[in-house]
Amino acid sequence: MAGDPRYAPGQVKDGRVICGAKNKKAEPCGLSPAAGATRCGRHGGNSPQAKKAAERRVEEQRARDALERGVRTLGLPVDIDPGKALLDEIHWTAGHVQWLREKVQDLADEELVWGRTQTENGIGPQGAVDVTTEKAGPSVWYELYSKERDHLAKVCALALRAGIEERKVKLAESQGALVAEAIRRILAALNLTPAQQAMVPEIVPQQLRLLAGGNAL
Incomplete structure (x- = not known):
């Protein structure tokens, strides 16, 4: 039929x-x-x-x-006012800075200047390999924190030079703090493994920057 x-x-x-x-x-x-x-x-x-x-x-x-x-x-192109785009970048970057500041504050003194830099596991030409290399140097958390602080200072300076009111910049920073708090609560609830926690300082800021439509670290 x-x-x-x-x-x-x-x-x-x-x-x-x-x-x-x-x-x-x-x-x-x-x-x-x-x-x-x-x-x-x-x-x-x-x-x-x-x-x-x-x-x-x-x-x-x-x-x-x-x-x-x-x-x-990556998302699709968005028609956005340049001033709003700059403020959005301040929002996210301020959130990154506050969240990273908390991670740095949680580090022990020796962790700030000493830590594991390389781990090798597996089978090499001479047999099994299990080597961990440690050396003095700034923590990766502190390095990321410093980079985000520099970026925040730059975008705030750009906003001020572009004529965006200081009040709006401060509002953006306070909203970024809310983002940082949300990230902290989410990660705490996930009970990440040590391996997953080691990936957080690279993945979280990068993905938030992409979500905001800016550039990855």
């Missing part, structure tokens, strides 16, 4: 796409069409026209998937 949904092309049944065309038993065909096709080879799926249409659908789906990945990763 024309228009009968039981025989619809490319329908999904039990979690997979099936041909659906009426077979000799007057039942929907349960065979799976080729990628992008709506009918199996027995019911017209191998015709030149059907193959061409299937290729077009596959390419269109690839394009949609690529667009979705791009939006998730």
